[in-house]
Amino acid sequence: MLNKVMLSTESRMRGDMQVRFGGRYGKTYCRKAVRRSVPSLRTGKGGDIFTLAGEFIQSGDFMEQVKFIAETANMPMPVPEVSKPTFLPKPSEPAFEGVEAVPLLRSPLTDYLAERGIPYAVASRYCCRLNYGVRGKRYFAVSFPNVAGGYEIRSRFFKGCVPPKDVSLVKAEGSPSDVCSVFEGFMDFLSAATLGLETGDCLVLNSVANVEKAMRYLDGYGRIDCYLDRDEAGRRTLETLKERYGGRVCDCSALYDGCKDLNEYLQLTTQKEQ
Structure with a gap:
């Protein structure tokens, strides 16, 4: 990295060296002190090439020392590579x-x-x-x-x-209904139809993530009967609907207490009848 190292006879005898940076001679340093961290008797300091650069620029900042050495040797300043986050593609x-x-x-x-x-x-x-x-x-x-x-x-x-x-919406036959029953999946809706529980229009979320989409259809109903799964996702969905519709929401899951959902309740009921 150093452009040129000039050693006089006297310097060689003393073990010193004079370093030339960018066309000018700088201070005289002990040759051994440049290579070793042991303090020299000449300068009272030890170190490496970065310590030497720091003496020239009067800075203990390591990056400033690297920059000085690179510029003096006409070398490009190394730019650390920043690893970019790897985004795995979502399963399609x-x-x-x-x-x-x-x-x-x-x-x-x-x-x-x-x-x-x-x-x-x-x-x-x-x-x-x-x-x-x-x-x-x-x-x-x-x-x-x-x-x-x-x-x-x-x-x-x-x-x-x-x-x-x-979402899926099944309208009741005849006059418009003021009641809408809400289900998570269509198996639960088919179970309600089998049990004769549908009393008006029916809305199937097809995913609890669709609850916001469902609201544009539920806003006009006076009563909303919820047959949601008896798990954490079902309870959160019920609370979301209650926050928006208040007393208009009726939790009907007590019917299948002890079962995960309405279809499981239907299967148990069918087995008992057989």
């Missing part, structure tokens, strides 16, 4: 191809629903069969449409959504 939803909704006929799909306590008469009224492809392979599942044109899909082997994701 499967790309659905050739989506086709057809009537739900008796099949292994309806057998699966029957195992969960949902009779064919109820399932075929509100659901359809969705044929779709993923990466060149064809599949089928029970599907339940939402207000945005997407589908919640279920089979014995798969649970997912054909986007866009949104």
